[in-house]
Amino acid sequence: MKKYLLNQKIDFFISPTAPFHFDGTFHKPSHFPNNLKLEDWEPGTYWQSLRVEKKLYGLKIENAEIAAKQKIKVSLYSNKEFAKDEIEKLKDEIIWRFELHVDLKAFNNLVKKDKRFSPIFKKWIGMRDTSEYTLYELLIIAIVLQNATVRRSQQMLDSLLAHFGRKIEFDGKEFWAIWLPEELENVSEQELRDMKIGYRAKFIKRLSHEFAEGKIDEYALRRLEQETVKKELVKLYGVGPETARILLFEVYHHYDVFDHIAPWQQTIYSRLFYNKQLVPVDKIRDDIKKQYGNYSMLAVHYIWEDIFWRRKYEKIDWLEKEIRL
DNA sequence: CATCAGGGCCCTG
């Protein structure tokens, strides 16, 4: 596998809206990592391969403080020289994907009144709802999550990356990036099946073709309202309610997408919110919507990530049982 | 050894 060395570098700073939570924004412990790394994190520093349209970059983001103001230092790496308008475009894209511009005052005020979970919301105040990926990339990840345990999802993504992905090096570190949709045009469904991804081979083949043809415009959907976006996403072959929910929340930053609750999520929510074995999904949904209104999914995201942060440092027996590695 | 459900979705009746 050829490795692309990205040795051109530019730096700039961004001032996120305050308050801002660096680690909560750039690391999501509920996302299970695969072996061929797409990103890496340590407190105060974050790296990833970054796909913007057809171009591939390395991205490093560091927590920084300048004149008592919290900022982030962005370093971009490429194997070609950067054009001026390219830098502006990348900056805007990073701001969008990590929601560095959003105003969460209304949300913060709402959750301040939450008797049970206000300590959690306070702890993570300034955390954003992010996607490091393009729509196509997160779609691929969502597809390999379907109907599979975590270990199997990791395996599927790793074998796909090893065959079709791209390996890059920047800042002395190695990362992988997901292929472009058109790069699968000459790959047969059988070749995809050989990656042991099962019936998902058909989904990925058809989806990639739809993206390669330009049937869906990722950027145009950013300007549309939730229901319209959902309709467009569900039209894609292999995208149902759960995959649409993931995309709507992470890629399109819609906070009120708490209509679909998968069985494995139901058990974890039951424990988190009721300390019970199994609460009916309709009750969970109604209670959450009543409590958090238009911020339902964002609020759940805070509580959800918090428990997975805790899992990094302490053993939580009931959770280990539920997530079934 | 066999059986089965899993971090859904499509298709059929």
Added chain:
DNA sequence: CAGGGCCCTGAT
């Protein structure tokens, strides 16, 4: 609108 089938894996 309910239910069967789909790939592969690891748990039982």
